[in-house]
Amino acid sequence: MTYLTDEMRKRLDLLLSEAGACPIDLPVLYHADLFVDLIGEDIRRRLYVAPGSNGEAMALRPEFTIPACLHHLSGGAADRPASYACIGPVFRQREDGAPGEFYQAGIEQIDPDGGVEFDANSVARAVLLVESLSAQKPVVTIGDLALFSSLLTALDAPAVWQRRLEGAFGDRKVLDRMLARLEKGGSENHGASAGLAKILDGKATSDVRDAVEEMLSIAGLTTVGGRSVGDIAERYMEKAELAAKAGWDADKLDVISRYLSISGSLDDSLERLTAFNAQEGGPLGAALQQFSDRIVAIRNAVPQGTPLQFKADFGRRLDYYSGFNFELNFDGQDKPVAGGGRYDRLLGLLAPRAKTDLGADIQAVPAIGFVIWLDRLTNA
Structure with missing residues (x-):
């Protein structure tokens, strides 16, 4: 069940248009490292990942924000104002046994002058969309x-x-x-971590990363438990530093x-x-x-x-x-029907990976977005 009937799609298109958001069609398949590196452990461990024809890991999109930001970067200056409407399926394994393919709709906004009114506008749009589609007050x-x-x-x-x-x-x-x-004192296994602290004492993060990458390469791995090489290297450094500290x-x-x-x-x-x-x-x-x-x-x-x-x-x-x-x-329901937030750092993090000549020197660009879980809205 898609939870996106023709009637709901028409209503969504109208509401998003009234909100001034430009509809965009986004690819479904992306390089997995985009999400592994940037999205957070909660979602990256639930990605649907498979090797591509060239051996690189590819992932079905688990959300819209990163794809929408890549779309934005491909079209011009990162700090130009924009408002994008996203509707369609996203894919991630869900612990409650719900289908791994489900529909979301939302708005991603970028504005170099974004302040607290920018935040308030996003909240208001989310509330209006949810109320209009459900006839309930969230x-x-x-x-x-x-x-x-x-x-x-x-x-x-x-x-x-x-x-x-x-x-x-x-x-x-x-x-x-x-x-x-x-x-x-910071470590659950102080003895082992203290030994690790001695080994890593004075080592640069880049050296630890190279060592981790070599160990994973020997084992034929590129990630462990959804963590990238950089994540694992940083975690080693953190455990060593934690072990060296008193409570x-x-x-x-x-x-x-x-x-x-x-x-x-x-x-x-x-x-x-x-x-x-x-x-x-x-x-x-x-x-x-x-x-x-x-x-x-x-x-x-x-x-x-x-x-x-x-x-x-x-x-x-x-x-x-x-x-x-x-x-x-909604009152009486544990799971949210919509959610969002600010991601001012994301465009700068994505710029080196995007197919653009903008380079890696983009500073923070005010950006905010939200999505609605259409299946939860329909069930409610």
Whole structure:
């Protein structure tokens, strides 16, 4: 079942056109390393991958954002404004036994002047699409990696720990396990990791990467468990660095845990965040003001009466996301019917891989997107 009837397709086309989004047709097949390197472990371990005629691993597209950004890069300057409408099947293995081919629809936007109104516009479009297609009012949940990153920086988190915590953001169980490990010294197997630390002491990341690549080549592998050579090399370096550290300050870990527990309506959450920030000496910095401005913009943009809530530990597990995230749910349902977020770094990361002469010197370009799961919407 495709969950995309002719009637729904016509309605989607009309709604996306009214939103000013230009429809684009995207290929289904891509080099797998595009997703392995950039999309995050949660999805890359569920890719459908097969060898191409030249031996390179190819993957069915698991989502629209990376393909849409490649399309954008092939058409001109990376920082030109654009709004793309994407409708069609995506492919990834799903743990709930649902079909691995399912339909999504969404909008990807790029705007060099994008600010909090840019974010609010994306949320409002997602809400309007979901309401129009379902005749139900969704609950909007927002989160912000920028607030969490600002807190970690203010607490002087070691760089390797900050990367790991930011990488796990959005999965509270994983974050809690990491915090518990950090209190003990960072490694679950300190003896083995301490030996690894001695071996890698003073080694450059590039040298470790070359060694890992050679070992995998001997074994006839290019990836392990969905991780690329670069991922594995960096993980070795991280484990070695973690083993060389003593346990982190328990008071700082408590500050992080208290921050992650903040949630509620936007008004209540802003009050709690402001009080927390004052109590701890201002660790949230400019990110808190931006969050406050975004709340105002979202309230002004979405339909009146839309339920809005914030969760400090909420994030969507995609590596290319760079800050603000959101999801739409219906009451009584665990799985979101829509979700999106900012990915300002992605165009710069993709530029060297795209068939373009733009080069690799593209800086951050404000970009945001969202998708709707049409099967979940139909079931709802």
